[in-house]
Amino acid sequence: MNSSIFFLALRRMRAPLIVLIVIYAVSTLGLTLIPGVDAQAQPAPPMSFFHAFYFVSYTASTIGFGEIPGAFSDAQRMWVTVCIFLSVIGWSYSIISLLALVQDKGFQQVLLSGRFARRVKHLGEPFYIICGCGETGLLIARALDRSGIRIVAIERDHARIQELELEDFAADILVVCADAAQPQNLLLAGLKHRSCRGVLAITDDDSCNLAVAIASRLVNPGLMIVARVASPAVERNMMSFGTHYVVNHFEKFADYLAQAIQSPNWFRLVDLLTGLPGHEVPERHDPPVGDWVVCGYGLFGQAVVRNLDRQGVSLTVIAPEQHLPVNVRHIVGHGMEAEPLRQAGIETAVGVVAGGDNDTNNLSIAMTAKELNPNLFVVVRQNRVANEVLFDAYDADFTMVPSRIVARECMALITSPLLPRFLRHVRSWPDARAARVAKQIEELCIHRVPLVWSVRLDAADAPAVHQLLLLEPLTMELAALRRDPTDRERLLPLLPLLLVRDGRDQELPTDETLLKVGDELLFAGTRSAKVAQNLSLDNRNVLDYVLTGHDAQGFLWRLLSPARRASGRAAQ
Numbered sequence: 062m063n064s065s066i067f068f069l070a071l072r073r074m075r076a077p078l079i080v081l082i083v084i085y086a087v088s089t090l091g092l093t094l095i096p097g098v099d100a101q102a103q104p105a106p107p108m109s110f111f112h113a114f115y116f117v118s119y120t121a122s123t124i125g126f127g128e129i130p131g132a133f134s135d136a137q138r139m140w141v142t143v144c145i146f147l148s149v150i151g152w153s154y155s156i157i158s159l160l161a162l163v164q165d166k167g168f169q170q171v172l173l174s175g176r177f178a179r180r181v182k183h184l185g186e187p188f189y190i191i192c193g194c195g196e197t198g199l200l201i202a203r204a205l206d207r208s209g210i211r212i213v214a215i216e217r218d219h220a221r222i223q224e225l226e227l228e229d230f231a232a233d234i235l236v237v238c239a240d241a242a243q244p245q246n247l248l249l250a251g252l253k254h255r256s257c258r259g260v261l262a263i264t265d266d267d268s269c270n271l272a273v274a275i276a277s278r279l280v281n282p283g284l285m286i287v288a289r290v291a292s293p294a295v296e297r298n299m300m301s302f303g304t305h306y307v308v309n310h311f312e313k314f315a316d317y318l319a320q321a322i323q324s325p326n327w328f329r330l331v332d333l334l335t336g337l338p339g340h341e342v343p344e345r346h347d348p349p350v351g352d353w354v355v356c357g358y359g360l361f362g363q364a365v366v367r368n369l370d371r372q373g374v375s376l377t378v379i380a381p382e383q384h385l386p387v388n389v390r391h392i393v394g395h396g397m398e399a400e401p402l403r404q405a406g407i408e409t410a411v412g413v414v415a416g417g418d419n420d421t422n423n424l425s426i427a428m429t430a431k432e433l434n435p436n437l438f439v440v441v442r443q444n445r446v447a448n449e450v451l452f453d454a455y456d457a458d459f460t461m462v463p464s465r466i467v468a469r470e471c472m473a474l475i476t477s478p479l480l481p482r483f484l485r486h487v488r489s490w491p492d493a494r495a496a497r498v499a500k501q502i503e504e505l506c507i508h509r510v511p512l513v514w515s516v517r518l519d520a521a522d523a524p525a526v527h528q529l530l531l532l533e534p535l536t537m538e539l540a541a542l543r544r545d546p547t548d549r550e551r552l553l554p555l556l557p558l559l560l561v562r563d564g565r566d567q568e569l570p571t572d573e574t575l576l577k578v579g580d581e582l583l584f585a586g587t588r589s590a591k592v593a594q595n596l597s598l599d600n601r602n603v604l605d606y607v608l609t610g611h612d613a614q615g616f617l618w619r620l621l622s623p624a625r626r627a628s629g630r631a632a633q
Contacts, residue, residue: 555586
């Protein structure tokens with residue numbers, strides 16, 4: 062990269078350099094041909110090449126030591142006058158060309174790309190490549206940064222890059238202005254880097270995301286690949302060549318809506334586990350059972366109709382198309398006027414979905430429908446986060462924001478790979494069981510969205526536990542990982558959700574469950590609980606205290622321990 066920058070600069074500066082060389086050469090040659098004078102004003106031989114070049118060098122660079130080695134003749138002075146003006150013109154041309162080169166957008170991009178490549182090369186900690194830094198990419202970048210995970214980003218819109226650089230991140234985000242669909246840009250971002258853990262293709266262009274997924278799969282098959290998609294056809298294409306996770310935000314939301322109608326507590330639990338950790342618990346959504354009206358039959362409308370119809374929900378679709386490829390009641394129109402809504406039975410319906418691709422029209426549909434039926438459950442599609450003020454002012458019962466759905470799914474996959482596996486089990490739970498677990502999580506996390514994480518009992522993730530289980534198999538209960546390492550009598554605010562052992566799943570394992578080497582565990586709880594649990598997983602002395610109550614820690618640990626300080630004060 063450094064050599065390419067050097068040769069690019071030489072190509073751009075070729076003409077000015079040639080002009081300077083010619084001026085120096087002609088000036089030097091003239092001085093070697095024009096006779097001089099000696100101290101007695103008698104004719105003398107011309108200057109040698111060395112003295113001529115020496116004189117031109119300091120004269121053309123405006124240093125000016127004077128006439129050396131001796132006084133010049135009039136002819137030499139006339140020639141030097143010409144050389145001075147020529148050199149001024151030559152240097153001015155060169156300096157202007159150099160300034161133009163430095164200000165050239167293409168050259169600046171090459172310099173930035175070179176610096177970016179060097180910084181990526183020297184990354185020594187795990188990182189993810191984010192392709193696309195729009196609304197979705199920014200949400201994911203913030204969440205990853207809060208989790209202490211480094212980010213390398215590719216974005217082709219310079220304005221978005223500037224917005225990203227103004228964010229207050231804990232660690233610097235490495236970002237380059239380039240097209241992520243080009244494989245060489247993925248390689249530049251560290252696709253084959255030893256510390257790269259995955260690629261997130263989350264641009265708003267399905268074809269670009271498809272190109273990123275294909276390139277990542279071919280170049281580095283071992284990486285986790287998560288791709289955003291809106292078209293079912295592109296989704297099937299991605300799945301056909303082994304993309305690990307494909308997030309279709311339309312299908313995902315439509316599935317959640319259909320499940321929420323049938324089992325609201327199931328959706329409540331899913332909403333908690335896939336939310337952005339640390340945020341306030343989202344408002345509860347309980348869509349009613351009955352007749353629904355769907356306005357718009359684009360990709361989102363099709364997904365809603367498909368999923369609601371699968372659940373046996375009675376539907377009426379309002380769309381400008383004359384014929385729809387589904388067997389549902391259809392009213393021709395847009396839904397922004399009262400008449401098509403009345404024809405669709407809005408006055409007796411229980412819910413309406415405003416699912417067009419225009420935020421203003423969706424709000425108009427929702428407001429008109431609400432006027433005709435004040436008891437409606439309103440679902441509105443919000444296409445742009447920038448319009449959040451309008452949607453907050455309207456306060457719909459359920460708002461679909463594509464960027465947030467994709468961000469939540471991506472974060473859940475990165476931080477807790479076992480979560481999708483657990484959610485497949487939850488789908489078959491009775492509603493009462495889902496309600497009980499959701500309430501327990503809310504109470505543990507004090508009405509904040511929990512952090513969900515996975516732990517594998519091996520030498521990398523849990524060295525202390527792994528060592529103990531190798532020496533003393535089947536002697537450690539799951540309860541040990543729930544105890545506070547500063548006070549073993551107190552339980553950490555976390556809940557075990559899933560135990561995976563030898564390919565078999567155990568939902569909501571009990572405290573008495575005996576652990577084995579290689580077990581995979583899924584937990585939900587607070588961020589502080591995860592930090593405390595890591596002490597037990599990593600430090601054998603801490604683990605021994607949690608298991609036996611015997612404190613083998615040093616003086617400093619005992620001094621800093623809240624429990625020790627409290628007991629010391631009580632003794633006094």
